[in-house]
Amino acid sequence: DDPGYLESGPDIAAAVAALRTEAKGVTHVVGIGLCDAATALLLDSDMVDSIIVMNPWPFEAGETRSAAAERAHYRRRLLQPAAWRRLFTGRVNPLPALMSVVRRRAAPPTSLALRIERAVAATADRATYILSARDRTAAAFAGGPGRRAQPVIRLDADHAFSGPGETDALSAHILAIVDAIGARSAAGG
Numbered sequence: 001d002d003p004g005y006l007e008s009g010p011d012i013a014a015a016v017a018a019l020r021t022e023a024k025g026v027t028h029v030v031g032i033g034l035c036d037a038a039t040a041l042l043l044d045s046d047m048v049d050s051i052i053v054m055n056p057w058p059f060e061a062g063e064t065r066s067a068a069a070e071r072a073h074y075r076r077r078l079l080q081p082a083a084w085r086r087l088f089t090g091r092v093n094p095l096p097a098l099m100s101v102v103r104r105r106a107a108p109p110t111s112l113a114l115r116i117e118r119a120v121a122a123t124a125d126r127a128t129y130i131l132s133a134r135d136r137t138a139a140a141f142a143g144g145p146g147r148r149a150q151p152v153i154r155l156d157a158d159h160a161f162s163g164p165g166e167t168d169a170l171s172a173h174i175l176a177i178v179d180a181i182g183a184r185s186a187a188g189g
Helices: 007-024 038-044 065-079 081-088 094-106 111-122 136-143 166-184
Strands: 030-036 050-053 127-132 152-155
Touching: 007 038, 030 038, 030 065, 038 050, 050 166, 065 081, 065 127, 127 136, 127 166, 152 166
Parallel strands: 030 050, 050 127, 127 152
Antiparallel strands: none
């Protein structure tokens, strides 16, 4: 049974325990996750020594867009001449969009957002965040529960780093991060 990413802590713990049992020489485990796996690692980070978090999923069940993602969407739209033409020709009513932004701004943080904020603070010395520039999930994380996440590497990529050259750039960054973690671990830090 798949309990979902919010309840995957026991599975992460079992995988890390099996790794440590089978690979006796392993001294430092780095968890690497994308999207909901990144959020799972962040929320259950005590299972591993370091984490690399890529475009973590910050949305509650049923939520389609966070307030930060919605603001970013409308900011982009304001820069598009076609959007202005639709507005001035009466083909679009701006009031629903405006009300949505106002309503979201007044809403309290969700339970998941609060859990993520606490996890970001708790992992400050052992987490690295890689966020895609062209991804609503990354924008929602960065503008919401992950706004204090550091260090952050921003890549011009889609959500899954699947465009031309994006996977290679991601791999290079991950290898550099793991090498730096290894050097710090070897030096006793």
